[in-house]
Amino acid sequence: MLFYTGLFFLVIAVSLDGFGVGITYGMRKILVPLSALFTIMCCSGIIVLAAMSIGSALSSFISPEVAKTIGGSILIFLGLFSLYNIIRPRQENASDESSQNYLTAVLSTPDKADLDQSGSITSHEALLLGAALALDAFGAGLGASMLGYAPILTAFLIAFMSGLFVFCGIRIGIVLSKTRQLQKMTFVPPLLLIALGIFNIL
Template sequence: MGVALIIALALSLDGFGVGMAYGLNRIKIPFGSLTIIGLCTAMAMGISMMFGQILAVKLVIISPKVLGALTLMAVGCYQLYRAIKGPSETEKAVPAMTTAAVQPNDYQTLLSIKLNIFGLVIQVLKTPDVADLDGSGTISANESIILGTALALDSFAAGMAATMTGIPLYVIAFVAVMQILMIWTGQLLTGKLPLSVLSKVKFLPGIVLLLIGGLKLL
């Protein structure tokens, strides 16, 4: 249970950052939308763990436990890379969509994003407030599905790895609940944590996943 909780925390810290970003931009996430985000995360974890179980049966060249541990470490390395690299100049230049209405010139961009679901997910990951498509200042149920999908991407890879290393299925519930709590806590603590603390927190998910993956190899 301890490892499952630690993995859930590591996979949910992105949600903490998103919650703070929304708080800074005065974008509200109602409880219903938070629940949908949690369900998206649970669904991604469930599907990925199912694939992990199927893959574990089919593997003959390498031990499923070893592959799962290496996958966890790969996800950890990616998260560390993302934390070290930080936002690009392009991402920094993207204006926040707070409560301002969408301008006519924005319609074409938003339309192409809506028609290309994967492009929208990538954009949401780069600038989370883009999920507020209508500029209402509140994340609706439909918009929460987009945001939930974006936040669940890391969970998908980690879910396959987790099941191959023997982590039980109840980690799905832990990750979903933790995702909701982290987003809510991020909004609650907006502006209350010093930048020195926040700059270090972003490295935790990658470090934790690397450590868990390494321990599973022993």
């Protein structure tokens, strides 16, 4: 039971960024068609499956105990790195923005994915957004495979939850104004990843 509880929280932690993105889109009235939502889901699922396949291959060369430690450490590192990116002061000047990784910029300012400023996310823009949302998913998938989670099940659950969170976020964003309470939710995914990593190592 604890094994599947850990899987549940891992899926939530990896997919929760999509909820914040969805809220931002909802509040700014940026439309995300079902085709774009499906593209986002496919991106997350494929990247997680690829990462877990790599992790499974690597784990076959090391002992289960070492694989478990490495997997947990990866989750902790991802959580700390995400936490650092949230806490560190945001640079306002243009030179810093130009040097920023574009996929990371999409997550911090989601409307940047709407390249043509049409107010609607097209299929190729959804591919960009899906890749941005899957950045954390790759590392988490690598760690999850070393912890013994099934690649196909994990990839499917993350793909499904990514789409569901974006969809629900959009609906909530339409009726909610921007509040400090919503901003605090950005701390939840990294803290979940850190907790999961520690739990699996211990």
